[in-house]
Amino acid sequence: DAGITQSPRHKVTETGTPVTLRCHQTENHRYMYWYRQDPGHGLRLIHYSYGVKDTDKGEVSDGYSVSRSKTEDFLLTLESATSSQTSVYFCAISTGNQPQHFGDGTRLSIL
């Protein structure tokens, strides 16, 4: 398995609180991604990174921010969580044109 660790695996929080999800890789891959998975939508790209401090928006970026200060870590932050952000979040990594490899996901519930 590709060395990708997501933390936490599960989280329950309240509306309006800040939340940070962490993705850590040991593969030294250049590209990292955050997706959310919702029923009826498959996986949708939130943000991605193509290097340290280089990030860009995906198709569902509103309400999310990211940071990548080191090659191995990619953080996803919900500044003020809303119930619509209840979802399963996946981190992925890739290199070149190779397939993306995914972490085990974080189930986030916002009450």
Added chain:
Amino acid sequence: AQTVTQSQPEMSVQEAETVTLSCTYDTSENNYYLFWYKQPPSRQMILVIRQEAYKQQNATENRFSVNFQKAAKSFSLKISDSQLGDTAMYFCAFMKPNTGTASKLTFGTGTRLQVTL
């Protein structure tokens, strides 16, 4: 923008039988990659098979094979000799070649496959 359509939300197949999952996509690109990912109840996303658009030969991985029809923009997955462990959600995904700012995947909505005894 690319779109990926999986028109079969759920399918069922008996053990040892063959099943085909459908996927169509829309793009104006000539060069791209297509993938099938499997998501079992454990929630892991597992790569099943990949296809490069410039290759005419259909990809095969053991019991999994694809029927890639570039002109029709169709990319179906055939699972032969189905096993109980094949029970999962299957996602079709499209990727443009990497131009230096990452290779983003566009996913279909998935097909839930149940393998029965």
